[in-house]
Amino acid sequence: xxxxxTTLTQLxxxxxxxxxxxxxxxxxxxxxxxxxxAIEAAELMEHFQWISVxxxxxLTDDPQSRAAVxxxxxxxxCYALAMANELQLDVSDAVRAKMIRNAEKYPAGEYRGRYGxxx
Amino acid sequence: xxxxxTTLTQLxxxxxxxxxxxxxxxxxxxxxxxxxxAIEAAELMEHFQWISVxxxxxLTDDPQSRAAVxxxxxxxxCYALAMANELQLDVSDAVRAKMIRNAEKYPAGEYRGRYGxxx
Amino acid sequence: xxxxxTTLTQLxxxxxxxxxxxxxxxxxxxxxxxxxxAIEAAELMEHFQWISVxxxxxLTDDPQSRAAVxxxxxxxxCYALAMANELQLDVSDAVRAKMIRNAEKYPAGEYRGRYGxxx
Amino acid sequence: xxxxxTTLTQLxxxxxxxxxxxxxxxxxxxxxxxxxxAIEAAELMEHFQWISVxxxxxLTDDPQSRAAVxxxxxxxxCYALAMANELQLDVSDAVRAKMIRNAEKYPAGEYRGRYGxxx
Numbered sequence: 001x002x003x004x005x006t007t008l009t010q011l012x013x014x015x016x017x018x019x020x021x022x023x024x025x026x027x028x029x030x031x032x033x034x035x036x037x038a039i040e041a042a043e044l045m046e047h048f049q050w051i052s053v054x055x056x057x058x059l060t061d062d063p064q065s066r067a068a069v070x071x072x073x074x075x076x077x078c079y080a081l082a083m084a085n086e087l088q089l090d091v092s093d094a095v096r097a098k099m100i101r102n103a104e105k106y107p108a109g110e111y112r113g114r115y116g117x118x119x
Numbered sequence: 120x121x122x123x124x125t126t127l128t129q130l131x132x133x134x135x136x137x138x139x140x141x142x143x144x145x146x147x148x149x150x151x152x153x154x155x156x157a158i159e160a161a162e163l164m165e166h167f168q169w170i171s172v173x174x175x176x177x178l179t180d181d182p183q184s185r186a187a188v189x190x191x192x193x194x195x196x197c198y199a200l201a202m203a204n205e206l207q208l209d210v211s212d213a214v215r216a217k218m219i220r221n222a223e224k225y226p227a228g229e230y231r232g233r234y235g236x237x238x
Numbered sequence: 239x240x241x242x243x244t245t246l247t248q249l250x251x252x253x254x255x256x257x258x259x260x261x262x263x264x265x266x267x268x269x270x271x272x273x274x275x276a277i278e279a280a281e282l283m284e285h286f287q288w289i290s291v292x293x294x295x296x297l298t299d300d301p302q303s304r305a306a307v308x309x310x311x312x313x314x315x316c317y318a319l320a321m322a323n324e325l326q327l328d329v330s331d332a333v334r335a336k337m338i339r340n341a342e343k344y345p346a347g348e349y350r351g352r353y354g355x356x357x
Numbered sequence: 358x359x360x361x362x363t364t365l366t367q368l369x370x371x372x373x374x375x376x377x378x379x380x381x382x383x384x385x386x387x388x389x390x391x392x393x394x395a396i397e398a399a400e401l402m403e404h405f406q407w408i409s410v411x412x413x414x415x416l417t418d419d420p421q422s423r424a425a426v427x428x429x430x431x432x433x434x435c436y437a438l439a440m441a442n443e444l445q446l447d448v449s450d451a452v453r454a455k456m457i458r459n460a461e462k463y464p465a466g467e468y469r470g471r472y473g474x475x476x
Binding site: 240241242243244249264267270273278291292293294297308309311312313317319321322334336340341344350 | 358359360361362363364365366367368369371372375376377378380382384386388389391392394395396399400401404405408409410411412413414416417423426427428429430431432433434435437438440441444446447448449450451452453454455456458459460463465468469470472
């Protein structure tokens with residue numbers, strides 16, 4: 001997997017370069033990027049909209065659906081990284097910090113096999 | 120920055136371990152994760168909802184707002200990685216492939232300083 | 239049902255008066271209202287996020303869940319009407335026009351019991 | 358305006374008939390409809406994604422943009438009404454009840470010209 005030897009900074013650079021080459025930073029205000037992220041998340045949802053939860057687990061067995069879902073997920077990640085670039089936020093730190101807070105909120109013993117009110 | 124020396128696989132493991140320790144894979148069907156992602160993207164939007172595009176550029180100068188936005192962005196990234204884990208998708212590959220397609224769709228020369236109909 | 243004898247214009251007025259009394263028109267630019275609408279739609283989704291499609295059909299048998307879902311749906315409708323007010327759009331006309339276009343796109347004979355690629 | 362003499366029940370019937378003629382009630386579980394609503398809200402947002410808040414106020418001066426925005430808003434309203442149909446919720450009652458709660462939360466005197474933390 002490329003993910004094994006790609007750092008977050010390297011992936012952020014791919015997005016940053018694309019944006020810089022087009023002088024698109026002027027459009028990448030956080031308000032706009034937050035909308036873009038929500039729009040891409042909705043496009044990802046579209047693939048699973050009318051099927052059952054169980055069917056959603058096997059949708060991507062089909063190579064064409066798999067490619068389409070991967071592309072929508074990439075869009076979401078691109079805008080998330082663009083937001084991190086714009087605000088100079090450390091993604092890894094933010095994710096680790098959130099997982100620590102979540103672990104306190106949802107102790108593994110108590111929540112095993114049972115979802116919290118809001119994960 | 121932690122992002123300089125954290126690989127995507129390492130960050131994915133943080134999420135995967137959290138989920139595995141709680142036996143939450145049963146809830147992490149793609150349909151549910153896509154909804155979760157969209158919900159977190161909406162929570163990120165909330166911070167920028169009533170302010171101008173320009174004001175959104177400086178909102179995170181305030182440390183408290185910065186921490187809150189970082190936390191919401193972390194939620195988005197967590198669910199994006201959870202989706203990648205669930206579907207065994209390579210995030211780096213997907214992002215690089217998408218940037219190549221976008222570069223063809225929006226040649227830097229033509230789109231410099233001008234946003235495409237749909238980026 | 240109140241819906242039997244409430245016109246769209248009457249319901250729009252309820253929202254318009256609330257907004258006017260607070261001088262909130264200044265915040266009700268379409269960009270902001272579209273975000274507000276998406277945020278409320280996400281809050282509605284939250285109630286159904288981790289349950290199966292089938293379970294979502296009976297969630298509102300519980301009076302407390304029913305009240306909560308009704309409140310989130312009201313939020314969505316309020317912002318949709320606020321948008322119609324702001325842009326002076328006729329909601330009934332727009333809905334009827336859309337149903338006519340949809341009927342052409344999804345002829346009843348052909349699509350009975352089968353969902354279109356995008357409804 | 359059609360809205361002047363169309364009741365909510367009449368508009369709900371337009372949607373209910375369309376759905377019944379295609380036997381689509383089977384797809385219209387609340388979980389799916391909530392996703393559909395969020396997806397349509399995102400499509401509405403797309404029109405305002407990269408423009409300023411001020412520019413969003415005049416976008417629909419252009420007849421083509423106006424028609425497109427009206428169509429997206431119609432989609433949102435259709436799914437909101439489909440949800441109300443599915444759950445047998447009274448939309449007018451829910452909206453009026455919400456406006457009363459909002460009026461308590463945001464007294465006109467205190468909030469005139471100033472948006473609440475969350476409207």
